[in-house]
Amino acid sequence: MFTTKKHRAWGATALSVTGILLITGCSSGSVSGGEAFSPCIVSDAAGFDDHSFNESALRGITAAADELGVEFSQVESGSENDFQPNVDAQVAEGCDVIVTVGFLLSDVTNAAAAANPDVQFAIVDDALDADGDGAPDVDNGKPILFDTAQAAFLAGYAAAAYSKTGVVGTFGGAQIPPVTLFMDGFVDGVAYYNEANDADVKAVGWNKESQTGVFTGGFEAGIEAKTAAQSLLDQDADVLLPVGGPIYQSAAEAIRDKGGDTALIGVDADVYETDPSVADLLLTSVVKGVDASVNDVIVAASAGEFSNEPYVGTLENDGVGIAPFHDFADRVPADLQQQLDDITAKIIAGEIEVTSQSTPG
Template sequence: MRTRLASAATIALVLLSGACGGRDSSGKANDSGATSAAFRVALLHPGPTSDNSWNWGAAQGLARIKDSLGAQTSAIQTKTPAEFEENFRQYGSQGYDLVIGHGFEYQDAAVRVAPEFPKTVYVTTSGNQVGANLAGIEFDFEEPSYLAGLIAGSLTKTGVVGTIGGTELPPVKRSFAAFAAGAKAARPNVQVLGSYIGNWDDVNAGKEQALAQIGRNADVIFQNADAAGLGVFQAAKERKNVLVVGSNADQNNVAPEVTIGSVVIDLPRAF
């Protein structure tokens, strides 16, 4: 299953993007590229790219751009709104051409900082705010989430399915609502459990949330929690007859014995 990009956002990225980058989980920017005349692009991402999900997809997208265009790039992992704004401003002051905030949570900081640096274009994934030098990319994540719900509702043997998210971001909440609608379309009397971990990188907390839902008879769980979501796969592997739906990237290889599919965003192509 693959989501579709909003057309306006796609055009903005095609015209503006030209580079990629790595990341340094220590909080230091990881720069790459060659000449000072190169197109310069920076990425702010909220979690480790080892999540095989949201952040991994962004890293793959940046690598794809770098390989195809060649550019000076920089990437940094940022976790708090203060860090979002600080790094947006830092890259703007350094004259970067394009700065990407990877996630809805970056939108408010981008709105505040973009007017200060009119020569830098700011883009937020899952964002919907636009300005003279500000754009967002929206993904139709709800549509494949609904299909995943149809599958979950058809496969559950206990009549209980679950959703586990990182934090209550609007795009995540919408996708979970679509999943629940799909599950109920397949099985009207299905019970849909829902919970949020409170962060995106605590694998143990993700596992605990999954075990709690399994304890309430959930036998199919849709996770959208980045690195923390890896704990959901761990819980399903430890318990029998529990299935998982992955998110953002093809996560079938994370735990193929319990994974029935993934709700995928083609982030490399989006970037």
Template structure:
């Protein structure tokens, strides 16, 4: 039966392509190239934020297109990257954009059935059910699910031999940028802009709150959730509201809604206000160079690249991975803006990072786990 859902192969972007591609560090060049006679076809189903979200989806696209395929997406199609930019794996990318959540499963099936891909990449926890269903129907095909494990009917994680799942310990990076916010705030009030109130985003909030308390126990954290990830205008409104309430550092963990919060801070900076914003998933500093303090960076690009490399080399395996600071799956973006005490603040962040990696600091994964005394060891 032919699928009727509209999916864009090598899709046109919903927003301009991510400019940060040029700034991304090179992926490891340890992979063997696919035979020149036949390129492997690797498919990617994007989440609802789509191409140009300056975040999660764009990071996955960078790993597949620029690093693995050696191409850049420009309006109208692809062009090759220069040899100096990256040595590709020799694959052909096939990109499907999902317009609504109901597109996820048919899009994945379309990749396998009509596009002939050997590895299908699904980015975002909302694709978990779709990956599970299509992987079970196609046990000879491989799948990568980023940001969620496979879950049984009882909600317990489990594995399939043809599915690799990757989750991130986001709370560790959020702790560090929370510590940064605590050191940078002048008003003693910082804001958290979340998307959906789900366990994944609650991990962001928990880590951030704990980090703020570690370096500035007297600071107040005000949280506001938008309820989604695709409403730029609502994110901007929430950001403006938090700024009005006195927050001078915002942490935007809300997808496209978070881009709206970044815009709110950018406009406030343009008006001369001393406020900052911290991004998530990818470094958004190119969007607002005078406003973005840092970002929690999830190495989705590297996870995607490594899955493609393993597929090309014939050594892809299923299973589950959890990546944090220790594994290099989570980091924080360079702090480019100046503020009083910046040098000491950066040294403090590296100290805290080392303690998390060593296991001396256990970062909470839900706000309910926070206690009044969340200051890191060694904090006065």
């Protein structure tokens, strides 16, 4: 739910290629004044060309390696069966720090960290807290987390402000916390728009209260994702938020097939910049700073400053946010950006509390 300063709660209406595909050295050299430092990264099954968070993580380690003047190793997973052999291969490669990308690598990362205490690990989108005590299970494992509900709240508000049909929708890949976190924030942002503007925009595809909704069962673009998008379009939705890497590409196909003014919202990266093929459809994107956080973890580890303290990106620390409206700037209400700036300030100040059962930290 979200809570205003009046403490009013609102309910909302509601990855194959095989094995090690690529190990690439980028840059050369060693950390100044010390032994060679080797950072490494393993993707989830969406791969590094997902125009989303895997690609963002790769940008982060690339920038860190360039800054440090070292080589790094990247391994791409084609399915969940690749996760363990790929992580094991990076350990055997002699990596000093290994970044794994995605919640689905949680068990593999935790086990590898426990078995290799001299190797440092970081994981995007998981707390490494299988025992549920609120702290990482291993001293050499760092969670990189993002409170995307906060940013998705803004996107939900923007979607409702743009909608001409009075219906907006969201659907996900796998029903896992990093996905439903977006969806919770989105539908609450729609509900807040209704309260603030005496409106009645409906959010379809996800019911926050019951935690039920539309999912494709994975993170691949394809018929499942297109069918999910079409099911929401058939309910008159004219804004879609697909949460799960490349599934947005299938949503874009469904939107183009339908025609009209239906808009798309990207996730993880500013998809307008990462995938120009859908730029004309993008109202905005819910962005999380995966690249910057991965960069920071690598640089800190190279300096002997690795910590397993979780990083949580929020609106306050610029770890999450929404992208510009780009081509839609003249198609949204003239004062919408100012409204979103005001809402952002209230979320940071605690006047609006955006909550989800998947909120990290």
